[in-house]
Amino acid sequence: MTRHGKRFPAGRPVLTVLAALGTLAGAALTGAAPVAAAPQATRVAPGVTYEELDIPAAKGTAHAHVLRVDLRDPRVRLGLLHPAAVAAREPVSKLANAQGAVAGINGDFFNISEAQHPGVEATGAPVGPAIAEGRTLKAAVPVGQRFGPALPPGTTSEEVLGVGADRRARLDRLVLDGGVRAPEGRLPLGGLNQYALPVGSVGAFTSAWGAASRVRATCGTDTDRAAPCSTDTHEVTVRGGRVVGAADVPGAGAVAAGTTVLIGREAGAQWLRKLAVGERVGVRYRLVAAASRIPYRFALGGYPVLADGRPLPGLDGSVSAVRTAVGVADGGRRVVLLALDGAPAYRTGLTIAEVAGTLRSLGAEDGFSLDGGGSTTIAVREPGAAGATARNHPTDGAERPVANGIGVFSGR
Structure with missing residues (x-):
């Protein structure tokens, strides 16, 4: 030790x-x-x-x-x-x-490997929602796209531990509430800075994402992380409230401040293809707490x-x-x-049931x-x-x- x-x-x-x-x-x-x-x-x-x-x-x-x-x-x-x-x-x-x-x-589990998708690099991005200093960084991937052990019955990938503006720690669930608005209509936002998007959805990537490729977001399905990458994708870049670029293959490289990259797969890709360069587009998003109305100063998944x-x-x-x-x-x-x-003498560790019992023995509720x-x-x-x-x-x-x-x- x-x-x-x-x-x-x-x-x-x-x-x-x-x-x-x-x-x-x-x-x-x-x-x-x-x-x-x-x-x-x-x-x-x-x-x-x-x-x-x-x-x-x-x-x-x-x-x-x-x-x-x-x-x-x-x-x-x-x-x-x-x-x-x-x-x-x-x-x-x-x-x-x-x-x-x-x-x-x-902290959270993360996208650690991509052996099932040749040519696709792991992003290292976490599974669940994340908030830092009151700023929303990302939302949760679909349950079937998680890395980590099976979840306890009745729980989801949206579970978080966080501390609110009241300085109290709590367990909660943070759900993405967002949408894309354009002359063609409105569409719910399916993801925010996630390594995996729901099938048929549109996800938003901001400067918080980093320079990693966004291709992984279109791989797998809501129930099978190893499923092939989608062949029906589209990417739209929005800056200053207008479309400034588009591509059929998700790109890589840093997203500039004040810019949002929208990526769609299947039905989401088809919707994005309707948007023309120069067209006005609005994107909004927030994480909504299921149990608390107190704003979170920090939160992470598990x-x-x-x-x-x-x-x-x-x-x-x-x-x-x-x-x-x-x-x-x-x-x-x-x-x-x-x-x-993790020393060899102690590497057998604990079961999840024993972890719960240990935390209780240490005074946790x-x-x-x-x-x-x-x-x-x-x-x-x-x-x-x-x-x-x-x-x-x-x-x-x-x-x-x-x-x-x-x-x-x-x-x-």
Whole structure:
């Protein structure tokens, strides 16, 4: 383990939780991985502490790195760690240091590979919605186009964890509400800066997307990520409220500020072909929260595992892995960021059911699962250090570049 700049051998945790279990079988049945009273924690910044602990689980001991964040402290806030573009990736520690965070963990699942579509490059863009500093970056891809494990029953790719303008963390669902208006009529917007658009829809790409190719947005279907790319596509560029260009093949390269690129597939492509250069076109979009009327300052995708202190029905209790998750407590005033260690001694990790139980044992009322495996990273800036460094052992041996993450910021 890493602590205060020192590297300790795997298998010798710095801080150990002696969790008294009746039997591991009992823990597996309930989905819980009980955690005893928290060990002594390291103060990272006002309202932010870091600790390490062992979690007995059905398939072996998991080692966890935990950040506790008290949002009641006005000096502390959470925000989205993200590269300069939606379609880009960077390691968590680099993102944290570039944005001045004292700590951070990896975030949403993302478009990591495209083996099924020869010649099409993975974009690195996240699956779910994303909001940074109150600014909408992107909406969610169709459920069938997700990367990551199967969702719990009744959940969608629009699930988010976020913090509102009221400084409270909460779980919610953010739905895209948008449209394109032209003399030919109006059409609902099917996507915003997404690596996958619904079949038959039109999606908008803004300067937030980046320079990655937009071809991937027309590949797969709403139910099959591996389905072939559409052969019926069209792209229209809108600047200053007018059409300034068009093409039948989605392009690449940065989208200029004040410009929107509309991409259609199937019926959406046919609608866009009606638009002529010089024609007036209006594009609007916003993310609508299903549960809260409070504007979000930051939000990112994943999926819920715990609600009101109860694990969601249907959580997987058989597949163990290295995980990253977030717990929300005290009505959103306190947050627990959890990242498991990927060292060989602990690589069996936890099942999703055990993650829900662990978050509950750590005091969370609601819980949210993020990307795991090789993406799992927790970075912390030690007192007096110039920047944050990874505190866990990533399973790949080094930090994996990720699409986004949760940053912990302190005004001290």
